[in-house]
Amino acid sequence: MAKTIGILGSTGSIGTQALEVIRELNSRPETAVNPHYAVKVLTCGANRELLLSQALEFGPEVLCTGREEDARWLRTELTAARERGESIPRDMRVLYGDEGLVQAAATKTDITLTAIVGMRGLRPTLSAIAAGNDIALANKETLVAGGNIVMRAARDKGVRILPVDSEHSAVFQCLESSFASGRNAVEKLILTASGGPFRGYSRAQLEAVRPAEALNHPTWKMGGKITVDCATMMNKGLEVIEAAHLFGLPPERIEVRVHPQSIVHSMVEFIDGSVVAQLGNPDMKVPIQLALTWPFRARSETKRLDLAEIGQLTFEKPRADVFPCLTLAYRALSKGGLLPAVLNGANEAAVELFLKDRLGFTGIPAVIEAAMNAFPSEEFAGAVAAYEEKTSSGLRAVLAADNWAREFVRRSVICQ
Numbered sequence: 001m002a003k004t005i006g007i008l009g010s011t012g013s014i015g016t017q018a019l020e021v022i023r024e025l026n027s028r029p030e031t032a033v034n035p036h037y038a039v040k041v042l043t044c045g046a047n048r049e050l051l052l053s054q055a056l057e058f059g060p061e062v063l064c065t066g067r068e069e070d071a072r073w074l075r076t077e078l079t080a081a082r083e084r085g086e087s088i089p090r091d092m093r094v095l096y097g098d099e100g101l102v103q104a105a106a107t108k109t110d111i112t113l114t115a116i117v118g119m120r121g122l123r124p125t126l127s128a129i130a131a132g133n134d135i136a137l138a139n140k141e142t143l144v145a146g147g148n149i150v151m152r153a154a155r156d157k158g159v160r161i162l163p164v165d166s167e168h169s170a171v172f173q174c175l176e177s178s179f180a181s182g183r184n185a186v187e188k189l190i191l192t193a194s195g196g197p198f199r200g201y202s203r204a205q206l207e208a209v210r211p212a213e214a215l216n217h218p219t220w221k222m223g224g225k226i227t228v229d230c231a232t233m234m235n236k237g238l239e240v241i242e243a244a245h246l247f248g249l250p251p252e253r254i255e256v257r258v259h260p261q262s263i264v265h266s267m268v269e270f271i272d273g274s275v276v277a278q279l280g281n282p283d284m285k286v287p288i289q290l291a292l293t294w295p296f297r298a299r300s301e302t303k304r305l306d307l308a309e310i311g312q313l314t315f316e317k318p319r320a321d322v323f324p325c326l327t328l329a330y331r332a333l334s335k336g337g338l339l340p341a342v343l344n345g346a347n348e349a350a351v352e353l354f355l356k357d358r359l360g361f362t363g364i365p366a367v368i369e370a371a372m373n374a375f376p377s378e379e380f381a382g383a384v385a386a387y388e389e390k391t392s393s394g395l396r397a398v399l400a401a402d403n404w405a406r407e408f409v410r411r412s413v414i415c416q
């Protein structure tokens with residue numbers, strides 16, 4: 001029987017690679033271990049042409065675009081394709097906007113891949129969980145901002161959150177080595193970081209960095225926002241918070257090591273001193289595939305790892321003085337409450353402004369830190385309580401903190 005899947009953000013870097021994985025898996029004979037994948041939901045922000053071609057290929061039940069006019073355009077194109085004789089389901093629905101996304105995510109599927117970028121993915125993720133869909137989670141900002149709510153909703157509904165992020169997929173695989181001791185055998189997680197394109201830079205060199213340079217990652221090909229996050233090392237900060245939620249560990253038991261070759265995707269140290277690592281050439285299709293095929297492994301055509309060809313694997317401590325974003329993320333995680341949502345919202349707004357050339361590269365951590373310092377926790381005390389108690393009003397609290405942080409950053413940058 002086919003395994004059904006919804007892909008939120010199917011036109012992005014993760015979304016398109018997931019569809020490549022599905023094409024490959026569906027080209028093989030169907031077995032109980034290797035089911036075929038029936039794509040039921042595809043969504044985009046603005047790239048309606050790509051969404052149309054994906055819809056014509058995969059014939060989903062629901063599509064969603066960012067804007068209403070793009071939804072209208074899609075409906076017209078789909079009607080024209082039907083008239084040309086293409087087999088398109090009559091009941092294919094085309095939705096739009098944030099509400100459309102929440103509705104699209106509520107479509108019942110075996111698994112929903114959350115590959116939208118940013119906090120915008122939080123409500124759709126909760127909607128997919130409420131529908132009882134397992135989650136293949138790429139959209140890390142949802143866990144950073146609303147981790148308590150998401151993990152609680154998943155537990156209550158009995159759905160699995162399967163990590164797509166390569167480091168968390170690595171940890172997930174390494175944890176199998178706990179044997180019967182389970183999480184009690186874990187001493188700490190060691191997340192690896194490539195260090196990004198500016199690994200050896202001084203603070204002065206970072207001052208001069210322009211968007212085009214930050215968008216050029218040495219080992220991974222990704223969407224714009226996460227590529228900038230890698231350059232500031234905020235990506236690793238977000239991943240520390242993501243790991244804390246996924247694996248239930250406190251910040252002091254999550255360590256980061258810079259590993260420029262991006263071959264060791266992360267490690268787990270156990271209480272007996274053994275360290276188990278997961279290795280492979282950098283290729284996101286591997287963790288994407290594992291999240292989709294779990295609890296089975298399927299063959300992949302990825303380039304095989306030849307350690308002799310790589311020659312050297314090196315590791316170093318992150319330079320907190322030059323890349324303050326990682327320290328800010330640890331601080332937000334330790335403080336908890338709504339501070340991670342403030343960190344994330346401020347970062348999203350700052351990266352947007354940096355990409356528009358309205359904020360310098362070193363201005364990103366500066367404005368995030370200013371937002372964290374200025375966050376009026378007393379005013380938000382009720383909201384923090386709601387979030388901590390994980391009540392349904394927790395979502396409103398996260399959205400309010402996120403909004404506050406974005407506004408703070410925009411105001412600070414405009415006033416500069």
Ligand code: NDP
Pocket residue numbers: 008009010011012013014015043044045046047048065066101114115116117118120138139140141164165166220221222223224225226284
């Ligand atoms: P991309 O920018 O490549 O893709 C983002 C997706 O979200 C696209 O489908 C985009 O649509 C859609 N989107 C953007 N804005 C909106 C909007 N306003 N409304 C609805 N949909 C929207 O990002 P990535 O694929 O690189 O990253 C996706 C997530 O996965 C991020 O959270 C990232 O941190 C995480 N991740 C990514 C990795 C990678 O290798 N890329 C690795 C690990 C995690 P459109 O194309 O139309 O703009």
Ligand code: MG
Pocket residue numbers: 165166167239
């Ligand atoms: Mg990662």
